[in-house]
Amino acid sequence: MKERKLDVVILGGGLAGTLLGRQLRMAKPELAMEIFERDVERGFKVGESTVEIAANYLIRRQKLNRYLFMNQLPKNSLRFFFDNQDKNAPLDRMSEIGVYHLPPLPSFQLDRARLEQDLIDMNIAEGTPVHLGATVREVHLDREREHRVVVEHRGGEKETIRARWVLDCTGRASPIARQRGYRMRTPEHHIAAVWARGANVTDMDQWPVEEWRAKARYTPRTLSTNHFCYDGYWIWFIPLSCDLISLGIVIDAEKFDPRWRTKEGFLSCLRAHGAPASMLEKAELVDVGSYAQLSYRSKKVFAGEERWGFSGESAAFTDPFYSPGSDFIAIENDMLSDLVVRELNGEDIRERSALYDEMVQFRFENTLLLYSGLYKTFGSYELFKEKCYFDCASYYNLWVDAYMQDHHLDLRWVRTQLRRKDYVLSAMRNFNRFFQSAADDFKKDGRYWRKNLGHDVLNGVEAFGVFDGLGKGRTRREINDRTEMIFNKTREAMLKILADERVEVPMPEAMPYVQPELPRGPVPLEDFMGDTDLRTMKPVATTT
Incomplete structure (x- = not known):
């Protein structure tokens, strides 16, 4: 069997793999690197819609502005x-x-089939061979020496590739995830x-x-x-x-x-x-x-100490709503490219890899809380309008702004986010429960569909919370103040909806509806961060 040696092997020539190949080639032109893709033809794939992090990555990092506006x-x-x-x-x-x-x-x-074929052509033109119809038969990871990958080509010929880095972009069928038992279900979604x-x-x-x-x-x-x-x-x-x-x-x-x-x-x-x-x-x-099931995750995404990593659907998938898939590719490719280049330049990347891995896992958990148990809110304009504002305004304030400044590659920033992780996730769970309970109340009393006809919000600031100054640098105080404003605005709007006049529905005389007294007024940001009932701002009762 023929045997060759490379610096980097990329398994998978879809969106994640071809973008990662271009990014590494731009960062370190001398790399001995090749891409191996199982399919010969570029078929139809979902994941066509991008949002602002992915678009910024494609334009700024990949320098595809002209291509995208001319061809997509x-x-x-x-x-x-x-x-x-x-x-x-x-x-x-x-x-x-x-x-x-x-x-x-x-x-x-994005027309994914066209884009992926064009990216394959770009990689080849830039000096990165792309092997189509190449099936990965074996992956042997070796922490101490080179990894070994056995590939079978279209004609049945097999070869062994020895590589310092193996980057798995193969998607749901990831050989490393299966080999290591890393794939995890998300039963909550x-x-x-x-x-x-x-x-x-x-x-x-x-x-x-x-x-x-x-x-x-x-x-x-x-x-x-x-x-x-x-x-x-x-x-x-x-x-x-x-x-x-x-x-x-x-x-x-x-x-x-x-x-x-x-x-x-x-x-x-x-x-x-x-x-x-x-x-x-x-x-x-x-x-x-x-x-039959879309959402899943992996126990590990990056292993700098072993010189391998996942990107795209090899790593995880949350939900197509709000189109976050290519955002994850952008962040994971940035982190993988950074790890590979630093390690090949002789840097000890173990701490950086562990922090990057924890950060990606945190972002997955945060993103999943936008969806878990909340599909029941989608059918009510009145409820979803507030949830949509909360989700999108938080995305711009906390994620897009940071990505545009490359904070996700700054270990000091990453450590700060991870120190705050539990508080952020707690706040997200609070809003998740709030939206779920509001949907249940709306269905019980007949208000769920009452504003589904004849209403609209067509102003991007009002609908999605986009704001000037994204990516231009803000103080921690300014970010926190905006976060507090988003949280309070959403809570106030939800309380107003919940306290509104009820639709007439038959109720037993023994169970008259009593308008609740709901607290009003701005709430300090830190009060959103514990396990809190956002209707009353009192701690959620726990059972032991």
């Missing part, structure tokens, strides 16, 4: 539509959250998904109601990541540069119907909803895919 589609922010209880509201009557202009920070809708590409989908910007188009100042709604939101699930419409539309449904697993896994079954599912059905009258599905 600009994204017109996130957009959410809300239906009535019977799921038959026309599009122009649905309540809407979105923007009436292109957002100040760019993001993109059990969701399933079906997706497809659709041809002949009606352009929503051609909707015949002029007032509806004018309300958004004729901004192209089609270019948004469009979410149709329901109790326990959501449907996406995402445009692709190949003139197809990516369609998908993500749903609490107990509501998943296996019949949706076929083209006919999935199209029938989508057409059971009035507004989506109106855009799918002539639609044909090109292909279809599904997962």
Whole structure:
């Protein structure tokens, strides 16, 4: 068997692997590095929608600005539509959250097949061989000496690659994760998904109601990541540069119907909803895919002491809502590239690797709390409007701003975040419980759908909490003050909603509704950080 020696082997030539290859080549041009990819053709993949961290990575780190604007589609922010209880509201009557202009920070809708092929071509042109149809048969990790990877090529020829670093970007089928038993389930977030590409989908910007188009100042709604939101699930419409539309449904697993896994079954599912059905009258599905469980994680992401690491779906996956997948690729690729270059330059990276690993695990836990148990909030415009503001404003304030300044590669900043980790996660759990309990109350008293028609927020500042000055440097006090403002604004809005006049529903005489007295007024940031009932600001009762 032929045997060769490299500095770095990248397993997987999808988005994470090809981007990592380019990044390492730019950082250390002399690297002996090759990419090995199992598939020969670039097929359809979901994960088309990017948000601001991923877009900043692609533009700033990867220098792909011109390529993206010339070959992919600009994204017109996130957009959410809300239906009535019977799921038959026309599009122009649905309540809407979105923007009436292109957002100040760019993001993109990616045709993944085209992008990945172009990235393969870029890697080859820049001096990094990419082997297609190469199946990884064995991975032998050796802490003391070189790792050994056995690869079988298209013609059946096998070779052994000895490498100092092995970077696993193979996705859910990660050989290292399986070998080490690192894959972990997330039972607190059990969701399933079906997706497809659709041809002949009606352009929503051609909707015949002029007032509806004018309300958004004729901004192209089609270019948004469009979410149709329901109790326990959501449907996406995402445009692709190949003139197809990516369609998908993500749903609490107990509501998943296996019949949706076929083209006919999935199209029938989508057409059971009035507004989506109106855009799918002539639609044909090109292909279809599904997962019975989307979310999972890994016990370890980076192992600097052993010189290997994960990126992308080899590491973990939370949820496609808010499109965080490529954000994780950006952060993980940055950290992996930093570790590889430092180690090859002779630096002891053990502490840095451990801190990076803990930071990525923290971000996974934080992100999962945006979704776990909260799909039941999606179908109510009134509730989700506040949750959406909280989630997105916190993202800009705490994550985007830091990424744009490369704080995630600064060990002093990372240590500070990790010291605060338990407090941050505690605050996130508090809001998670608050939103869950509000959804339960709304369903019980009949208010869940009451503002799902005829309402909108189309100002990006009001809807998503974006603000000037992102990435320009702020003091810790300024960041904390903004965090306190976001927390208080969200809590005040939720308390106002919960104390609002109830819809008339029959109730036994022995159980009259009594309007609760709810505390008001600004709450110091630290009071959000313990296990707290955000309605009363009293500690949550614990059982022993």
